Amino acid sequence: MSKLEGIIKDNLICLLKEQSETLEFVEKLAETGELLFFGGAVRDVYIKNEQKIFPRDFDIAIKFKNERKFYQLIEEYEFKKNRFGGYKFKISGIDFDIWDLNNTWAFKNTDLAASEENLARSVFLNIDGIVYNFNTGCLHAELLKETLKRSELDISLEENPHVELNLLRALVFKRKYNLDLSNKLKTVFKFYKERSNKDNLINNLFEVQLSHYKAEKLSRDELEKELHYI
Missing domain, CATH: 3.30.460.10 (Beta Polymerase, domain 2)
Incomplete structure (x- = not known):
């Protein structure tokens, strides 16, 4: 050991x-x-x-x-x-x-x-x-x-039953550890923005956050700002 x-x-x-x-x-x-x-x-x-x-x-x-x-x-x-x-x-x-x-x-x-x-x-x-x-x-x-070496959040295994939760977690970790989002991860964000429109995605991420963390890690305004630059 x-x-x-x-x-x-x-x-x-x-x-x-x-x-x-x-x-x-x-x-x-x-x-x-x-x-x-x-x-x-x-x-x-x-x-x-x-x-x-x-x-x-x-x-x-x-x-x-x-x-x-x-x-x-x-x-x-x-x-x-x-x-x-x-x-x-x-x-x-x-x-x-x-x-x-x-x-x-x-x-x-x-x-x-x-x-x-x-x-x-x-x-x-x-x-x-x-x-x-x-x-x-x-x-x-x-x-x-x-x-941590590359300071970049990326996707390891895309198949997952909780993709929106993981997108929310990506935004939390981005701020917590001062990381960038990979192009692959940005593509998934863009797909979800286009599929449900940005406002619906913000609402979904906000509700998922409260359910998972039992707390507000990112406000709706902060989520909107993060998604705006992706």
Whole structure:
């Protein structure tokens, strides 16, 4: 395990320790298989590893070694299944979205083969291209590293069930990390502007934002300004 991979694990454990049951929950999960942390929580730990800001949720895919033990474990907790086959838990007020690696949306609906390396490539936005194996300490962050090196948001895998959400997220990340939009990403924005007209797209993005973040990251005026220059 490299120094960076060790730092990521240490920071994840420190974050999880801040809430009474979260680390215990993750350690129990790790007994059922290899835990692949992906999404915003591990990305923020990677980018801002000196900061300890508790995330809204954790996304974890599992490479099962003992699937039966997993189903026994989850009976100890309240959970919901979403329409894509994942499990949502709320532990100490924190959301955990848990997936069987082989049954994530991308691996079920595209030609991408299920693997922890490909999980990092199965994202719509390249800034989400990071996976950390909690059990082995292995880090897959080539997409994210390239994003930060080039200071450019781009599309990794265009097939996605939540394109408008990802377009909204692209505008949030553009401001948050001072990134440019790639020509490919601008083309998708233009397609959606033409398909539903700009005003409808602004309304859609604004409502998606409130549903996803439970907060206003960008005002309607800010969304209009961003779309005007694309």
